[in-house]
Amino acid sequence: MSAAAPSVAPAASGSVAPLPAGSVAPAAPAGAPLRLDVITIFPDYLRALDLSLIGRAAGEGLIDLHVHDLRDWARDRHRTVDDTPLGGGAGMVMKPDVWGEALDEVLALPADAAAARESAAGRGRRVLVVPTPAGRVFTQRTAEDLARADHLVFACGRYEGIDARVAEHYRAAGIEVAELSIGDYVLSGGEAAALVMIEAIARLRPGVLGNPDSVVEESHGASGLLEQEVYTRPVAWRGLDVSRAWPALLSGDHARVARQRRDRAIARTIARRPDMIELLRPDTLDAADRAALARGGWAVLDGAAGPVELVVRPAAEADLADLVDLAARTFPDACPPFLTAEQIARHVAAHLTPGRFADWLADPRVVLTVAALGRDATTRGGRVASGELIGYSAVLIEPGDGGAPPPGLDPRPDGVTVPAAPDGGAGLAAELSKVYVDARLRGSGTAAALLAQAVRAAAAAGVTALWLGTYGANRRAQRAYRRAGFAGAGSRTYDVGGRICHDVVMALNPQEAAGEH
Ligand code: ADE
Numbered sequence: 001m002s003a004a005a006p007s008v009a010p011a012a013s014g015s016v017a018p019l020p021a022g023s024v025a026p027a028a029p030a031g032a033p034l035r036l037d038v039i040t041i042f043p044d045y046l047r048a049l050d051l052s053l054i055g056r057a058a059g060e061g062l063i064d065l066h067v068h069d070l071r072d073w074a075r076d077r078h079r080t081v082d083d084t085p086l087g088g089g090a091g092m093v094m095k096p097d098v099w100g101e102a103l104d105e106v107l108a109l110p111a112d113a114a115a116a117r118e119s120a121a122g123r124g125r126r127v128l129v130v131p132t133p134a135g136r137v138f139t140q141r142t143a144e145d146l147a148r149a150d151h152l153v154f155a156c157g158r159y160e161g162i163d164a165r166v167a168e169h170y171r172a173a174g175i176e177v178a179e180l181s182i183g184d185y186v187l188s189g190g191e192a193a194a195l196v197m198i199e200a201i202a203r204l205r206p207g208v209l210g211n212p213d214s215v216v217e218e219s220h221g222a223s224g225l226l227e228q229e230v231y232t233r234p235v236a237w238r239g240l241d242v243s244r245a246w247p248a249l250l251s252g253d254h255a256r257v258a259r260q261r262r263d264r265a266i267a268r269t270i271a272r273r274p275d276m277i278e279l280l281r282p283d284t285l286d287a288a289d290r291a292a293l294a295r296g297g298w299a300v301l302d303g304a305a306g307p308v309e310l311v312v313r314p315a316a317e318a319d320l321a322d323l324v325d326l327a328a329r330t331f332p333d334a335c336p337p338f339l340t341a342e343q344i345a346r347h348v349a350a351h352l353t354p355g356r357f358a359d360w361l362a363d364p365r366v367v368l369t370v371a372a373l374g375r376d377a378t379t380r381g382g383r384v385a386s387g388e389l390i391g392y393s394a395v396l397i398e399p400g401d402g403g404a405p406p407p408g409l410d411p412r413p414d415g416v417t418v419p420a421a422p423d424g425g426a427g428l429a430a431e432l433s434k435v436y437v438d439a440r441l442r443g444s445g446t447a448a449a450l451l452a453q454a455v456r457a458a459a460a461a462g463v464t465a466l467w468l469g470t471y472g473a474n475r476r477a478q479r480a481y482r483r484a485g486f487a488g489a490g491s492r493t494y495d496v497g498g499r500i501c502h503d504v505v506m507a508l509n510p511q512e513a514a515g516e517h
Contacts, residue, residue, distance in 0.1 A: 032124075032150065033064040034205055035111040038194055039102050040156040041081060043067045045191040054199055057208045066109075073102040082159055089160075096163035103128065103155065103166070107175065111151035124150025127176045129197065130167055131156060131190030135179035138197055140220035142180065146197070147204035154198070156190035224280050226273060228264035263292040270296035278306050287443075291483050294445025295452040301379040301444050309374035310446060312453045315392065319370055320357055322389045327352040330391075330436035336471050336501055343497030350497075356408060360394060365406045367395040367457040371437070371446050381440030391437035393450040395458050395466065397430040408433060410469065413505045415490020418465040422511050427464035435468075451484040459510035466510050469494055469503035481506050485513040 038046050046067045049055060058065045071079040075098075082092040111124045127149050136142075146152060155162065171177045182193045203209055219227040231242045235250065242249060248256050266289065269276050277293070282300050285293070285307075290300045298307040315323060331352060332344050360366040371391040377384050384390060396409040409431055418427040432454055437446045458466045469492050470477045486506035494501045 031206065032111075033061055034147070034149065034202065035064045035066075035109070035151040036154070036198060036202075037066045037068065037106045037109065037152070038154040038156065038191075038198075039068045039070050039099075039106060040154075040189075040191050040194075041070050041158060042156075042189070042191055043069050046195065048195055049198060053208060054202050057202055057205070060207070062205055062207050063202050068102065068106060070098065070102055073105070074098050085160060091160035093160050094157050094162040096165050096169075099155065099162055099166045100169070103153070103170065106153050107170070109151075125176070126151040126153070127178055128167075128170055129154045129194070130162065130177065130179045131182070131193035131197065132161055132179050133181050133184075133186045134161075135181040137184075138180040138182050138193075138200075140200070142178075143197070143200040143204060146178070146201045152198075152201070154190070154194040156194050158189040223262075223265070224276060224284070225262075225265040226269045226276070228261045228268055259288060262289065266292040267296055270298065274309070280306055282306065287479075288483065290443070290445040291448040291480075294448035297449060299373065299441065299444040299446050299449070301377055301384075301441065303380035304377050308377045310449050311372045311374050311387075312369060312449050313372075315361060315368040315370045317361055319389060320354060320361065323357050323368075323370065323392060324352065324354050326389050326392060326438065327357070327434075327436065330438060333439055334436065334471065334474065334477065335496065336473060339496055339499055339501075343499050346497035351408060359407050363406050365397040365399065367393075367397070367454065367461065369393045369450060369453050369457065371450055379440050379444075381442075384438075384440060389438075390441050391446045391450050392434065393432070393436075393454045394434040395430050395454050395461075395463075396433050397458075397461055397463060398428065400426065400428055410492075410494075412467065413469070413490050413492040415505055416465055416467045416507050417489075419509055419511075421462060421464055428462050429465040429467065430458050430461070430463040432458075432466055432468040447480055448484060451480070455484065455508070455510045455513050459513070463510050465507055467505060467507040469505050472502050472504045478504060478506070484508075 040046065049058070049065060049067075054063065054065075057063050070081055074081055080095070081098050082094050085091065085093045107126065107128065111126065125148070127146060129146070129152055131154065155166070167177050167179055180193075180197065182196050187193060204215060206212075209215060215221060217223070217227060219225075221227075231246075231249070235242050246260070248260050251257070270293070277298055280293075280300075282302075282304070285300055293300060293307055294310070297310045297312060299310045300307050328348050331348055332341075335344055357368075360368050369392060370389050372387050372389055373384055375386045377386075394408075396406045398409065398412070399405055410433070412429055412431070416429065418429045420427050432451075435447055435450050435454065437444075437450070455466065467489060468481065468486070470481065472491070485508045487508065488504065489507040490505045492503050492505050494503045
């Protein structure tokens with residue numbers, strides 16, 4: 001067969017609806033249109049491309065779409081395109097000779113003349129796309145790559161697929177061949193997959209989307225995150241009130257909304273696609289991102305390729321020796337520089353003893369939490385084994401009945417007020433006595449994860465005032481506490497090994513904070 005004209009041209013401009021009044025006209029195309037040829041035994045299947053965005057883009061000359069009937073290249077009376085599989089087996093296989101004639105002709109069709117002129121190769125980048133469940137998975141990255149081509153030819157197989165020599169032949173002939181699957185399931189043919197790929201590719205071409213910003217923040221975009229939930233009016237619908245669930249969204253504070261959107265995108269990706277979290281690049285994650293990841297149980301380690309899953313769990317008796325060791329190792333890190341090694345050692349020997357940790361493990365008014373990594377990881381500070389304790393926190397709850405306090409509970413500073421419980425009953429205070437993280441994990445978000453867990457545990461225990469004291473010049477620690485929702489609540493003095501230190505006191509109400517993130 002020769003000179004096959006497209007048998008169906010589904011996106012002719014005559015079938016495209018005019019833009020609705022008031023809508024924004026798409027920007028003019030930055031370059032030549034993308035030529036798309038689809039070869040199929042069901043040309044009508046592709047009529048869906050006549051509709052909506054892609055149909056409009058074709059009508060405006062942004063894409064140049066042609067659909068061909070494979071049977072036009074069959075040579076027998078019955079227009080046969082398939083035969084039984086060599087070696088036996090179920091189904092039918094599409095014939096290489098018919099496909100060869102079709103593809104020779106369609107691949108030779110000229111892409112836009114301007115693109116051909118601009119291209120170093122003389123005819124632009126041309127890709128033969130073969131949809132198949134046995135292909136590489138088509139992703140947003142694939143769409144971005146193919147959107148940069150000049151000419152895409154889709155070969156839609158049916159039955160058991162196309163004779164494997166077809167892809168082999170064109171690859172050997174120097175044609176770029178992409179055998180692509182749209183997911184791990186089997187369709188009856190490549191047409192639905194081609195529709196999916198064409199829509200994903202075409203909307204990335206310049207001018208196709210009315211608002212090009214739409215592709216910047218969407219799921220699977222450059223951020224590597226799923227997009228956060230979106231809402232519109234009415235603000236309250238069937239008892240679901242966005243102003244209550246996400247008050248900042250209506251605040252008009254754009255920076256705050258942007259931050260919270262990103263936090264929610266991170267939380268959603270953690271819940272639905274943890275595989276995407278592992279692929280995030282640490283250099284794209286700021287401190288607030290790391291805190292959001294940590295709240296969801298992921299640490300970003302200095303020197304590691306991507307985030308590592310954290311295990312944050314209640315401490316158990318078996319942790320005792322490791323806990324004592326970790327406490328002695330981490331306490332000096334948070335000390336003011338003027339404290340001597342002897343003063344620090346005296347404090348550790350008096351307060352961070354095996355007896356103290358054993359008492360805490362046995363005391364229901366003490367919430368002792370530990371953190372470890374879910375897998376081995378290499379950090380700039382050295383190797384960290386999976387399961388090794390890398391941080392801990394301790395919340396000491398005041399006895400509500402005026403009984404003996406848990407050992408180590410410091411006097412509650414004057415600036416800390418204890419709000420009533422949400423039901424109007426008496427409030428309850430607790431000291432966040434410890435949040436310490438191994439120095440190798442500094443900046444990883446592990447402290448934020450322990451903090452978030454401490455706040456959740458305090459909320460569950462009915463605490464309405466969770467307070468802490470931290471060395472006044474330790475701004476890094478104060479920033480981390482502020483990010484977790486703590487606010488200044490005064491000051492106190494604190495004795496470390498006989499030396500008096502001036503602490504900042506911070507507090508939050510866990511009953512309010514627990515619903516925030
Ligand atoms: N043809 C049949 N199933 C397919 C899939 N999952 N992706 C692409 N093409 C297909």
